[in-house]
Amino acid sequence: MATITxxxxxxxHEKLxxxxEKNDYLPSFDKALKTYSKQANIPGFRKGMVPAGLIKKMYGASLFTDEVLKTIDKELNAYLQSGQVEIFAQPLPLEADFKSIDVNNPQDYTFNFEVGLKPEFTLPDLGSASITGYKVTVTDAMLDEEVERLQNRFxxxxxETAVTGEDNVLTLAFTESDEKGNAVEGGVTSNQVYVTKYFNEATRTALQSKAVNDTITIQLKAAFEDKELxxxxxDLKISEQEGAADKFFTLTINKIGSKIKKELNQDFFDQLYPNQEVKTEEDLRxxxxxxxxxxxxxxxxxxIQDQIFHQLTDHTTIEFPETFLKKWLQQQGTEEGAAPKTDEQVEQEFPGFLKQxxxxxxxxxxxxxxAIDVKPEEVRQFALNQLFSYMSGMGGGMNLEDQPWVKEYVDKMMKDxxxxxxxxxxxxxxxxxxxxETQVKPVEQEISVEDFTKMVQEHQHAHH
Known part of the structure; x- marks a missing residue:
């Protein structure tokens, strides 16, 4: 009978x-010999009629070793799954004398493994944690900006027949040329659509009153600010070319458009919020x-969740079997043929590994x-919601619920x-x-959107 100490x-950090004993592995070894005897294809013998003695002589040593190791592995896994110990990762085998495994001399065998035990620890009391619940102040200026954005978006x-302002939308044909406007043979050509204000101030002035089919010759670096350039x-697919910004292009105006901002009327309200009670500008706002x-x-x-995360990680004390974990980390990848990590690599990776x-x-x-659990139907709904969100972002307004391909898509994802x-x-x-979040008691604090955004950015920068 197998024993584990x-x-x-x-x-x-423990050694298991x-x-x-012989009776733990010999029955399975004998069974393996018989199975191999029936399956072996050896010249001079009919399949299934090879003597067991010959099979043992030819393959017994390897089959014997396999069964001993399988039995060791089975007993170790059964012990670990019994819940008597909770360990990190997988046990690491200590040095073993495989030469002692002799098919001609069955005996009791002992193999040693080292394991890292999971620690017991106590979480901090979230109810007494100092947590701030920020309430961003929505100002009239923010509402004005959003209303105007929607008016322009829709x-x-x-x-138009001519360029009249910086908000004109210009459909332009770019033809590479010299500074006098003569086309360069084999030069770059491209069609682009830009708003007039995309150009710098001097070029915007030069474009004023230009009509459809008119041309203007520009040098790229002189026509655009650095960000737009x-x-x-x-856009012109020349960003990798040396001296690209120095190139000259002749622009032909193929089309001029202007946007007519939506009026704040019932048609616009219904377009934004169909079948909802939005009748006035006040309702819209x-x-x-x-x-x-x-x-x-x-x-x-x-x-709040970020503060909870730091409360839990900063105020929870956990001891780790660092010696074991470093040894385990060093061995990662060796089974796939990779060389063990060096001590320097382990020391460099270990703080981040321990934090995770x-x-x-x-x-x-x-x-x-x-007792937090996630049911399969919740994963399925998650996949469905992701699809709906994606289609909504692509402008899909159809009712996807009844589309047969939707079920096929979700079924496919559930198999991944x-x-x-x-x-x-x-x-x-x-x-x-x-x-x-149900455990904490946040103290509400009013904050401007600018200060809130700055706070988040500074926090992200500090933790990267």
Whole structure:
């Protein structure tokens, strides 16, 4: 009968000794010999009629070793799965004397493994944590800006005969030329659409009163500011060419358009919010304000969750079997043929590895203590919501619920193991933070959108 003993060899670091007796592996070895005898194809013998003695002589040593190691592995896994110990990663085998495994001399065998034990720890009391709930102030200026943005976004387009202002939309044919406007043989040609204000001030002035079919010759670096110039070079596909910004182009105006900003009337309200009670500009502003507030409330929730994360990681003390973990980290990839990591590589990677491991343990404890689970139908709905969000972003206004290809798409995603695992982890993490938010008592603080954005950016910069 197999036995397993353990011996402490360091902080949360133990040696497991697995001992098996002859009766633990000999029956399976004899069975393996018989199976091999039936399947072996050896010249001079009919298949299935090879004597067991010959099979043992030819293949017994390797089959014997396999069965001994399989039995050791089976007993070790059964012990670990019994819940008597909770370990990190996989056991690491200690040095073993494989020469002692002799098919002609069956005996009891002992193999040693080292394991890193998962620690016990206590989470901080989230109810007493100092958490700030930021409430972004939605100002009249923000509402004015959003109303105007919507008016311009849904603006009607009107064709013009001449350039009249910086908001004209110009359809332009670019032809590479010299500074006098003579086309360069084999030069770059391209059609682009730019708003007049995309050009710098001097070029905008030169464009004024130009009509359809008129031309203007420009040098790229003299016609655009640096920020716009980089994009223009990309558009013309010459960004990698040496001296690209020095090139001259003759621009032919093929079309001039202007946008007519939407009026604040019932047609526009219905276009923005069909079948909703938006009858006046005040109704529109109230609707937009609610949407802006909802957006910043979600951003504030993200900030609360970030504070919870730091509260949990900064105020939870966890001891780790560092000696074992460094040894385990060093061996990663060796089974695929990679060389073990050097001591220097391990020391460099270890702080980040330990930080990630700490969060994994905290997450694991919360999900276990709070019985947080994710059901398959929730993963399926997650995939469906992702698809709807994508189609909405692409401008799809159709009712997707009844489309037969939607079910086929979701069925396909549910068969993608990596996708399902990633979706499961995202949903589980969200549920964990949803629970954590119910435990904290945020102190509300009014903040401007500028200060909130600056705070988030500074925080992200500090943690990267």
């Amino acid at each position: 353990k011996e402490n060899i360091g902080l949360l 000794s697995v001992t098996i 603006a009607d387009t009107k064709e 980089a994009s223009v070079l990309e 109230a609707k937009i304000k609610a949407e802006i507030e909802a957006y910043w409330k979600s951003q504030s929730s993200n900030q 491991l700490k969060w994994s343990l905290i997450s694991e404890k919360i999900t276990k203590d709070q 193991r990596k996708y399902v695992e990633d979706a499961f982890m995202r949903l589980q993490t969200q549920k964990m933070f949803d629970w954590a």
